Amino acid sequence: MAQLAALFESWVSPDLHDSSADADIAPKRLACLMTQGEIVAGCLAPHPPHLVYAENPPQNEPVAEGGWEQLRWGYERLRESLKDVEYDAIVLLSPHWQTYVGTHFLGLPQFKSLSVDPVFPNLFRYHYDLNIDVDLTMKIHDKAAEAGLAVTMMENPDFRVDYGTITTGHMFNPEWDKPLVVISSNRSRDYYSVEVMQEMMIELGKVTREAILESGKKVVVLASNSLSHRHFTTESAIPEDMSKEHITSHAMHLWDMRMIEYFRTGQAQRILDEMPEFTEQAIAESDGGGLSWLLSTLDTPTYPATLHGYGTIIGTGNAIVEWPERNHTEGSQ
Numbered sequence: 001m002a003q004l005a006a007l008f009e010s011w012v013s014p015d016l017h018d019s020s021a022d023a024d025i026a027p028k029r030l031a032c033l034m035t036q037g038e039i040v041a042g043c044l045a046p047h048p049p050h051l052v053y054a055e056n057p058p059q060n061e062p063v064a065e066g067g068w069e070q071l072r073w074g075y076e077r078l079r080e081s082l083k084d085v086e087y088d089a090i091v092l093l094s095p096h097w098q099t100y101v102g103t104h105f106l107g108l109p110q111f112k113s114l115s116v117d118p119v120f121p122n123l124f125r126y127h128y129d130l131n132i133d134v135d136l137t138m139k140i141h142d143k144a145a146e147a148g149l150a151v152t153m154m155e156n157p158d159f160r161v162d163y164g165t166i167t168t169g170h171m172f173n174p175e176w177d178k179p180l181v182v183i184s185s186n187r188s189r190d191y192y193s194v195e196v197m198q199e200m201m202i203e204l205g206k207v208t209r210e211a212i213l214e215s216g217k218k219v220v221v222l223a224s225n226s227l228s229h230r231h232f233t234t235e236s237a238i239p240e241d242m243s244k245e246h247i248t249s250h251a252m253h254l255w256d257m258r259m260i261e262y263f264r265t266g267q268a269q270r271i272l273d274e275m276p277e278f279t280e281q282a283i284a285e286s287d288g289g290g291l292s293w294l295l296s297t298l299d300t301p302t303y304p305a306t307l308h309g310y311g312t313i314i315g316t317g318n319a320i321v322e323w324p325e326r327n328h329t330e331g332s333q
């Protein structure tokens with residue numbers, strides 16, 4: 001704060017002593033400087049429930065003998081990368097909160113219940129207790145509405161939060177000590193096409209970014225999705241038996257590696273350009289719009305992202321990726 005005050009002094013004092021200067025300009029500049037929010041990082045943070053199962057946290061009822069370590073170590077590296085970075089909230093888009101009329105936002109300060117994965121109830125029965133940053137949520141909601149997007153606040157206290165939100169929330173921040181903004185997946189791809197979905201998600205990403213910068217808060221944005229998403233149709237006797245785990249097909253592997261190469265070489269625009277082919281050919285979970293939204297919140301980054309981990313889960317491809325936006329301040333101004 002002292003540094004900020006000194007910067008402010010050197011910046012505005014000449015104006016204040018100049019009788020022709022607008023006396024209001026100094027406080028306006030200070031207000032602008034002090035309220036500028038920031039996206040400190042954007043991350044691809046996938047949510048297969050197997051990761052929580054394998055971690056054996058007290059909130060989850062089933063007990064595992066480990067498994068999927070490559071990805072769990074990837075999450076460890078992501079958490080380590082951000083452990084000294086200050087931020088106020090986590091903004092997360094989950095493809096498993098599926099809404100068919102517009103985009104919805106969790107709109108109450110707290111949601112508490114039991115979440116059971118409908119496909120893997122043997123792996124995921126998690127007792128959650130989420131805190132929501134309702135103020136930031138409203139800012140994003142209002143900006144999206146102004147931009148002409150269909151939006152709704154979810155204010156039913158009994159609403160059950162989807163396992164995608166919970167798994168990503170847990171793996172990213174097991175302490176749950178930061179409030180969340182949770183955004184649904186508008187399934188416009190199902191009614192229309194990947195192109196329509198992406199156009200809407202790019203717009204949602206832009207307004208998300210604007211709302212964050214105007215909020216004065218420091219925020220991490222998370223897209224909770226896998227890459228290739230063709231999965232096995234049967235489960236092995238021991239779910240965490242890693243001798244059974246591999247990518248479903250060579251074609252899926254090639255698509256995943258192609259996307260990761262774009263992540264690592266700062267080619268976000270190319271990812272957006274190839275999103276229709278990727279989403280359809282790799283049956284990718286980018287169909288929920290999270291990846292397009294994430295890249296848009298980061299203003300389509302041209303700097304390299306950090307790959308913290310890659311691995312398969314029941315045959316699907318999962319990458320844990322961080323765009324360290326805080327190190328590229330030009331992009332966050």
Ligand SMILES: [Fe+2]
Binds near residue numbers: 095
């Ligand atoms: Fe999923």
